[in-house]
Amino acid sequence: MSTETNTQTSTSKIVLVTGASSGIGEATAIRLAAEGHHVVLGARRTDRLQALVEKIHSDGGAASAHRLDVTDRDDVRAVVDRVVEEHGRIDVIVNNAGVMPLSRLDALLVDEWDQMIDVNVRGLLHGIAAVLPHFGRQGGGHVVTVASIAAHEVVPTSAVYSASKFAAWAITEGLRLESDPGIRATTITPGVVESELAEHISDPATQDFVRVYRRNVIPADAIARAISFALDQPADVDVNEIIVRPAAQR
Numbered sequence: 001m002s003t004e005t006n007t008q009t010s011t012s013k014i015v016l017v018t019g020a021s022s023g024i025g026e027a028t029a030i031r032l033a034a035e036g037h038h039v040v041l042g043a044r045r046t047d048r049l050q051a052l053v054e055k056i057h058s059d060g061g062a063a064s065a066h067r068l069d070v071t072d073r074d075d076v077r078a079v080v081d082r083v084v085e086e087h088g089r090i091d092v093i094v095n096n097a098g099v100m101p102l103s104r105l106d107a108l109l110v111d112e113w114d115q116m117i118d119v120n121v122r123g124l125l126h127g128i129a130a131v132l133p134h135f136g137r138q139g140g141g142h143v144v145t146v147a148s149i150a151a152h153e154v155v156p157t158s159a160v161y162s163a164s165k166f167a168a169w170a171i172t173e174g175l176r177l178e179s180d181p182g183i184r185a186t187t188i189t190p191g192v193v194e195s196e197l198a199e200h201i202s203d204p205a206t207q208d209f210v211r212v213y214r215r216n217v218i219p220a221d222a223i224a225r226a227i228s229f230a231l232d233q234p235a236d237v238d239v240n241e242i243i244v245r246p247a248a249q250r
Contacts, residue, residue: 011036012036012037012038012062013037013038013091013092013231014037014038014040014083014087014089014090014091014092015032015037015038015039015040015091015092015093015094015231016039016040016042016079016080016083016090016092016093016094016131017029017032017039017040017041017042017094017096018042018043018068018070018093018094018095018096018097018123018127019042019043019070019096019097019098019146020039020041020042020043020049020052020065020096021041021043021044021045021048021049021052022045022048023193023194023220024096024146024190024193024220024223024224025041025043025094025096025097026048026052026220027219027220027221027223027224028094028096028220028223028224028227028228029041029052029056029063030052030055030056030059030061030221030224031221031224031225031227031228032224032227032228032231033056033059033061033062033063034059034061035228036061037062037231038062038063038064038087039056039061039062039063039064040063040064040065040066040079040083041053041063041064041065041066042065042066042067042068042070042079042097043067043068043097044067044068044069046065046067049065049066049067050065052065053065064086066079066082066083070095070097070119070122070123070124070126070127071118071119071122071123071126072126073122073126073129076123076126076127076129076130077126077129077130079130080093080127080130080131080134081130084134089134089138090131090134090135090141091140091141091142092141092142092143092144092231093127093128093130093131093141093142093143093144094144094146094227095123095124095127095128095143095144095145095146095168096146097119097123098119098120098123098146098148099115099116099119099120100116100148100161101115101116101161102157102158102161103157104156104157105159105160112160113160116160116161116164117160117164120161120164120165120167120168121164121167121168121171124145124168124171124172125171127143128143128171128175131143132183135182135183136180136183139182140182140183140184140235141182141183141184142183142184142185142186142230142231143172143175143183143184143185143186144186144187144188144227144230144231145168145169145171145172145185145186145187145188146188146190146223146227147165147168147169147172147187147188147189147190148161148162148165148189148190149189149190149191149192149243149245149249150162150165150166151165151166151168151169151187151189152166152169152189152243168187169187169189169241172185172186172187173185173187173240176238176240181236182235184238184239185238185240186227186230186238186239186240186241186242187240187241187242188223188226188227188230188241188242188244189241189242189243189244190222190223190244190245191218191243191244191245191246191249192216192217192218192245192246192249193217193218193219193220193222193223194217194218194219194220216246216248216249217246218244218245218246222244223244226242226244229242230242
């Protein structure tokens, strides 16, 4: 599935957003398209992607969409290669796809632990592996990782999730240190944000805890604005990390 408009300017970027069918990914796609970039939406729910592409087009923006499963390395590489084939380059990947099925370790929800590792860690690595050869050929590019405040703190029920998000932070920081100056790496670290993530929680006790924890939330566009800020910096400025959370979150 691929549709687009011709509203790009000479300063627009080709931006692939994973997990673009809802939440932070959807808000990021809408904001970046409104700012003149061509956004490529990637997610598994193609019906939602198509609706979002149509919205962006109706608002005068440029967008296309591809079904994408970040846990499938070959799928991620194929989508990135397709983007380069269609546009001649890829400037940014926003590694946003993530899951958050929180639970205590003694609940032994091992399949959910594996899911978090597959999506939050392997999915990020698959995105990086897919874009780096193109960034090297182009002489530049930007990797944006959407992590979580859980990368910096652990609360009961968040052990595996926090580990996956710390890994995401560490991988992105490692990429920054290893990369040539033309390749930038940014970690965006949200606090409590309006999203579907809490819907992934299957453990009843954890659901009650999270309802209380999420009593103060900020809109997904708050994170989209942070991503936009990082992308908008001149080539010699690399925004390494931005933490964005509700003023009331402690």
